[in-house]
Amino acid sequence: MSTLVGNCLVAQSGGPTSVINASACGVIQEAFKTGQINEVYGALNGIAGVLNEQLFSFNQESPEEIELLKVTPASALGSCRYKLKSLDQSEGDFRRVIEVFKAHNIRYFFYIGGNDSMDTAHKVSQYAQKVGYELKSIGVPKTIDNDLPVTDHTPGFGSAAKFIATSVKEVGLDARVYNYNTVTICEIMGRNAGWLTASAALAKKYEDEAPHFVYLPEIPFSFEQFDKDVRYALENYNYAVVAVSEGIKNEEGKYISELIAENHMKDAFGHVQLGGVSSILEAYVSQNICKKVRTVNYSTTQRSAAHWASLTDNEEAYLCGQMAVRYAIEGHTGKMVGLFRENTPEYKCTTQLIDLDDVANQEKSIPREWISEAGNNLNQEAIDYITPLIMGEVKIKMENGIPRYCRLQKKLIKQKLETWNVK
Amino acid sequence: MSTLVGNCLVAQSGGPTSVINASACGVIQEAFKTGQINEVYGALNGIAGVLNEQLFSFNQESPEEIELLKVTPASALGSCRYKLKSLDQSEGDFRRVIEVFKAHNIRYFFYIGGNDSMDTAHKVSQYAQKVGYELKSIGVPKTIDNDLPVTDHTPGFGSAAKFIATSVKEVGLDARVYNYNTVTICEIMGRNAGWLTASAALAKKYEDEAPHFVYLPEIPFSFEQFDKDVRYALENYNYAVVAVSEGIKNEEGKYISELIAENHMKDAFGHVQLGGVSSILEAYVSQNICKKVRTVNYSTTQRSAAHWASLTDNEEAYLCGQMAVRYAIEGHTGKMVGLFRENTPEYKCTTQLIDLDDVANQEKSIPREWISEAGNNLNQEAIDYITPLIMGEVKIKMENGIPRYCRLQKKLIKQKLETWNVK
Numbered sequence: 089m090s091t092l093v094g095n096c097l098v099a100q101s102g103g104p105t106s107v108i109n110a111s112a113c114g115v116i117q118e119a120f121k122t123g124q125i126n127e128v129y130g131a132l133n134g135i136a137g138v139l140n141e142q143l144f145s146f147n148q149e150s151p152e153e154i155e156l157l158k159v160t161p162a163s164a165l166g167s168c169r170y171k172l173k174s175l176d177q178s179e180g181d182f183r184r185v186i187e188v189f190k191a192h193n194i195r196y197f198f199y200i201g202g203n204d205s206m207d208t209a210h211k212v213s214q215y216a217q218k219v220g221y222e223l224k225s226i227g228v229p230k231t232i233d234n235d236l237p238v239t240d241h242t243p244g245f246g247s248a249a250k251f252i253a254t255s256v257k258e259v260g261l262d263a264r265v266y267n268y269n270t271v272t273i274c275e276i277m278g279r280n281a282g283w284l285t286a287s288a289a290l291a292k293k294y295e296d297e298a299p300h301f302v303y304l305p306e307i308p309f310s311f312e313q314f315d316k317d318v319r320y321a322l323e324n325y326n327y328a329v330v331a332v333s334e335g336i337k338n339e340e341g342k343y344i345s346e347l348i349a350e351n352h353m354k355d356a357f358g359h360v361q362l363g364g365v366s367s368i369l370e371a372y373v374s375q376n377i378c379k380k381v382r383t384v385n386y387s388t389t390q391r392s393a394a395h396w397a398s399l400t401d402n403e404e405a406y407l408c409g410q411m412a413v414r415y416a417i418e419g420h421t422g423k424m425v426g427l428f429r430e431n432t433p434e435y436k437c438t439t440q441l442i443d444l445d446d447v448a449n450q451e452k453s454i455p456r457e458w459i460s461e462a463g464n465n466l467n468q469e470a471i472d473y474i475t476p477l478i479m480g481e482v483k484i485k486m487e488n489g490i491p492r493y494c495r496l497q498k499k500l501i502k503q504k505l506e507t508w509n510v511k
Numbered sequence: 512m513s514t515l516v517g518n519c520l521v522a523q524s525g526g527p528t529s530v531i532n533a534s535a536c537g538v539i540q541e542a543f544k545t546g547q548i549n550e551v552y553g554a555l556n557g558i559a560g561v562l563n564e565q566l567f568s569f570n571q572e573s574p575e576e577i578e579l580l581k582v583t584p585a586s587a588l589g590s591c592r593y594k595l596k597s598l599d600q601s602e603g604d605f606r607r608v609i610e611v612f613k614a615h616n617i618r619y620f621f622y623i624g625g626n627d628s629m630d631t632a633h634k635v636s637q638y639a640q641k642v643g644y645e646l647k648s649i650g651v652p653k654t655i656d657n658d659l660p661v662t663d664h665t666p667g668f669g670s671a672a673k674f675i676a677t678s679v680k681e682v683g684l685d686a687r688v689y690n691y692n693t694v695t696i697c698e699i700m701g702r703n704a705g706w707l708t709a710s711a712a713l714a715k716k717y718e719d720e721a722p723h724f725v726y727l728p729e730i731p732f733s734f735e736q737f738d739k740d741v742r743y744a745l746e747n748y749n750y751a752v753v754a755v756s757e758g759i760k761n762e763e764g765k766y767i768s769e770l771i772a773e774n775h776m777k778d779a780f781g782h783v784q785l786g787g788v789s790s791i792l793e794a795y796v797s798q799n800i801c802k803k804v805r806t807v808n809y810s811t812t813q814r815s816a817a818h819w820a821s822l823t824d825n826e827e828a829y830l831c832g833q834m835a836v837r838y839a840i841e842g843h844t845g846k847m848v849g850l851f852r853e854n855t856p857e858y859k860c861t862t863q864l865i866d867l868d869d870v871a872n873q874e875k876s877i878p879r880e881w882i883s884e885a886g887n888n889l890n891q892e893a894i895d896y897i898t899p900l901i902m903g904e905v906k907i908k909m910e911n912g913i914p915r916y917c918r919l920q921k922k923l924i925k926q927k928l929e930t931w932n933v934k
Contacts, residue, residue: 104685133690162684169689254913258815261585261916262527266592267556268934272811290913367790387807388695392681396818398912478912489821489901490677490713493684511691 090419092222094195095127097143100230101134101201101208102169104162105244106251106394107405108200108230109494112165113157114409115198115228116146122417125196132498133166134201135208139181139510141188144498156494158406159482161394164494170510172208175215182215184508189216189223191504198412200228203236203447206424210444213422224416227424227444228408232391235281237450238442239426243408244391246401246477249287251393252276252386253478256331257291259384260298264327271318271373271381272329274299275366277390279335282306282454284390287474288331289466298329305335306453307463309344311372317464318377328378334365344368395491399480404437411439435476513842515645517618518550520566523653524557524624524631525592527585528667529674529817530828531623531653532917535588536580537832538621538651539569545840548619555921556589557624558631562604562933564611567921579917581829582905584817587917593933595631598638605638607931612639612646614927621835623651626659626870629847633867636845647839650847650867651831655814658704660873661865662849666831667814669824669900672710674816675699675809676901679754680714682807683721687750694741694796694804695752697722698789700813702758705729705877707813710897711754712889721752728758729876730886732767734795740887741800751801757788767791818914822903827860834862858899 098115100108112130119125128146131137146154157164172181189197199209209227216223229236234245256274263272276285282304289302300321303309314330321328336344345365366383373381408425415425426442429435458470485492521538523531535553542548551569554560569577580587595604612620622632632650639646652659657668679697686695699708705727712725723744726732737753744751759767768788789806796804831848838848849865852858881893908915 100688104688133688136690160684161681163688164684166690167688250912254818255812255816257913257916258584258817259811261583261587262811262815265523265527265556265586265590267559267589290911294918382810383808384810384812385806385808386812387805388682388685389678389807389809389812392685393678394681395677475911480912481909486904488713488898489673489903490680493680495717 090224090417092195092224093124094193095129096125096196096198097129097131097138097189097194098165098198098200099131099134099138100163100165100167101199101205102167102231103391104167105230105232105391106161106247106397107243107402109157109160109164110402110405111200111228111230111243111409113154114406115413116154116157118410118413119196122413124417129192129194130165130498132500134168134170134205135172136168136170136510137166138188139184140508141503141505143192143501145501148499149496153494153496156485156492159394159397159402159484160494161392164496171204172211175211182212185212186216186219186221187505190221195223196413196416197223197225198228198409198416199225200230200409202229202231206444207448209424210422224419224421226412226416226420228412229424229426230405232284233278233281234283235451236447237452238446240429240437241427241477243401243405245283247394247397248284248390249290249474250398250478251396252284252287252390253290254396255386256288256299256329260291260329263298263329264325269322269378269380270327271322271378273366273369273373273381273383274329274331275334275364275383275385276331277386278305278333280305280451282333285331285333286454286466286470287478290471290474290478296325299331300325300328301330301464302466303330303332303336303464304454304459305333305337306456307459308339309336313462313464314369315376318373322378332365332369336365394482394493395484397482398478399482400477402482407439415441513647513840515618515647516547517616518552519548519619519621520552520554520561520612520617521588521621521623522554522557522561523586523588523590524622524628525590525654526814527590528653528655528814529584529670529820530666530825532580532583532587533825533828534623534651534653534666534832536577537829538836539577539580541833541836542619545836547840552615552617553588553921555923557591557593557628558595558622559591559593559933560589561611562607563931564614564926564928566615566924568924571922572919576917576919579908579915582817582820582825582907583917584815587919594627595634598634605635608635609639609642609644610928613644618646619836619839620646620648621651621832621839622648623653623832625652625654629867630871632847633845647842647844649835649839649843651835652847652849653828655707656701656704657706658874659870660875661869663852663860664850664900666824666828668706670817670820671707671813672713672897673821673901674813674819675707675710676713677819678809679711679722679752683714683752686721686752687748692745692801692803693750694745694801696789696792696796696804696806697752697754698757698787698806698808699754700809701728701756703728703874705756708754708756709877709889709893710901713894713897713901719748722754723748723751724753724887725889726753726755726759726887727877727882728756728760729879730882731762732759736885736887737792738799741796745801755788755792759788817905817916818907820905821901822905823900825905830862838864
């Protein structure tokens with residue numbers, strides 16, 4: 089056990105999820121309980137807010153509002169895409185981080201984010217050790233892409249998957265009401281890993297139900313196969329619904345969207361349009377197969393639909409935040425909290441500490457054997473892996489018919505150092 | 512009271528909603544209770560299924576599955592876009608409808624749909640009277656567009672509005688996480704009436720929240736105003752979220768989408784692309800205001816999101832179906848069930864019978880005084896009108912983490928007449 093007493097800092101980074109605030113809430117509420125942490129600071133916009141010394145205190149926020157964080161989507165603390173310069177390249181960023189920590193006696197640092205943020209938590213820990221500043225730094229993972237290695241899955245994925253599976257089911261029912269052929273193309277996030285697109289397959293129970301085919305970035309996309317698939321669905325079911333990852337690539341590994349856009353596509357003002365892949369498939373279908381074709385591009389709805397978050401995912405996200413604090417108090421630093429699926433018949437998940445060297449610069453793809461032979465659908469293994477992660481619904485506080493989400497004051501504390509202005 | 516005993520037929524038409532099946536469920540469950548109705552038939556794909564004599568019996572479906580209809584989106588009976596030829600033009604279609612009704616002793620006809628379907632219910636009633644076939648024919652309204660006159664509002668609107676308001680709130684939280692300017696354009700259904708787009712305004716509680724501006728088909732769209740609005744939001748809030756109807760038009764009444772598409776837009780394969788209006792606004796913003804711009808086109812998700820249906824809307828949709836049967840049994844025919852908002856401090860709504868002559872060929876637009884002076888936002892009157900309609904959440908039966916929606920057998924009964932094949 090660490091006897092280190094001081095303040096703590098929590099920050100968020102990268103693309104938002106429906107439960108990234110649940111992790112923040114876990115950190116904050118647990119930090120208040122420890123007895124070793126006085127002020128619980130938040131940084132505005134991730135590590136950029138640390139560098140800019142833009143901090144606010146959760147001790148000044150109301151407990152009711154903090155409790156609401158548990159079911160509020162997007163990054164309530166603010167996010168950033170700023171990457172710390174590497175330690176070899178320049179110590180400047182790291183020196184500044186430690187200066188800010190020293191100025192506010194921050195001894196515990198919790199960084200909620202994706203791969204890059206885990207790397208930051210790791211390097212800040214190493215640099216603190218190097219300069220002799222006592223600090224416990226723990227990373228809390230989040231990503232709807234579910235592409236982090238070692239951890240069984242990633243907070244944020246289950247909720248996005250539940251929304252996608254539900255909406256594809258609903259869109260599928262909508263798509264089949266007419267007595268003539270229709271095609272619907274659902275575009276889902278995930279540039280390099282197809283986990284979220286794969287979750288669309290959970291919508292289907294019977295052969296005739298949507299989605300009829302699923303196209304993943306893991307499998308080179310072929311227009312011939314796609315053409316054959318859509319015609320098959322139309323012939324057999326009178327309608328076709330396909331789920332497609334934004335990141336599908338051709339045999340040469342080039343994104344389908346970019347390839348076509350470069351060659352042909354001009355927008356309303358005569359410039360090349362980097363349109364979504366679904367608009368390209370829509371154009372293909374409309375000119376080659378069937379005039380009645382529609383696109384559903386889930387855009388940011390899929391990662392912000394907290395009204396339909398998975399209770400399992402939500403609780404695990406909270407747990408990861410909570411355990412980050414406990415691990416830090418136990419004396420750990422420079423690690424990431426991971427999720428470990430127990431080998432039990434009923435789904436059971438616990439946390440574990442993961443070495444950040446094992447996580448850095450690696451991506452977890454869907455195993456080939458979980459994908460159908462033709463590469464256009466998911467096997468039962470994938471369904472069995474994802475299903476437990478989307479179970480249960482969260483309880484949402486309502487106001488005037490819509491969710492009452494958290495609204496923080498985020499009143500900045502007085503700065504003590506010279507001004508930085510990182511974006 | 513009518514003493515007419517026989518079978519009844521229920522059918523659905525036009526674009527689906529989240530609660531069109533709740534109305535069907537109301538018809539079916541009430542019909543079973545009357546004592547005057549033996550078989551409750553459904554027609555496959557609306558009036559097309561009547562003409563094609565494609566009928567199935569709800570007496571053969573399980574009561575549990577029928578109960579699930581109450582919370583199942585899309586048209587479970589199937590829909591059509593087929594319009595009966597006018598009575599002056601040709602009696603053929605009408606003669607056939609009555610032949611099919613006679614062949615199966617159908618004495619009660621309930622047609623759930625939009626404007627055209629109400630017209631059909633009306634004309635079938637008139638023709639039956641003309642040829643001396645005793646029939647009670649009642650229309651049950653549905654449309655997410657909320658554009659039917661006389662009735663205070665239309666089943667289907669409240670649920671779509673609740674989903675849009677919720678999702679725009681969530682997308683708005685997602686859009687504001689970064690410390691640099693971003694623009695998000697949400698495209699919402701409604702070609703000629705802006706009710707559903709207007710409901711996005713319910714997402715906003717505080718000045719800085721989304722949506723910052725709302726563009727309706729009722730107000731001529733101006734790129735100058737749009738440009739000014741987006742810049743204002745970026746300057747004051749650091750992000751801009753706007754809601755835009757698919758049906759916005761210029762001063763000459765021409766759809767913005769079509770106008771631009773005709774002039775400039777080519778798709779991936781060199782053909783003119785009838786892209787959504789949001790992609791045009793996205794291109795405009797990206798080239799003139801801000802590179803970080805995103806589009807959310809709700810497509811069919813907004814009319815099928817039964818997982819987040821409004822309980823008020825759901826119950827009213829059921830009530831309309833139920834009352835259609837009661838009105839028919841009372842002896843009424845050729846009318847539509849409408850919703851009447853009582854003049855009470857607490858929202859209270861009852862049904863009324865509406866003359867179909869008052870409904871035909873009219874559209875209800877948002878009153879100009881409910882829209883802000885600049886035409887880019889909603890006034891409190893609009894908020895006050897919509898809010899009661901989105902109150903409450905339905906209870907969804909779940910299976911493996913997603914909704915378990917109704918799946919009918921729809922086993923066709925033996926045909927008695929010669930074959931028709933209308934699409």
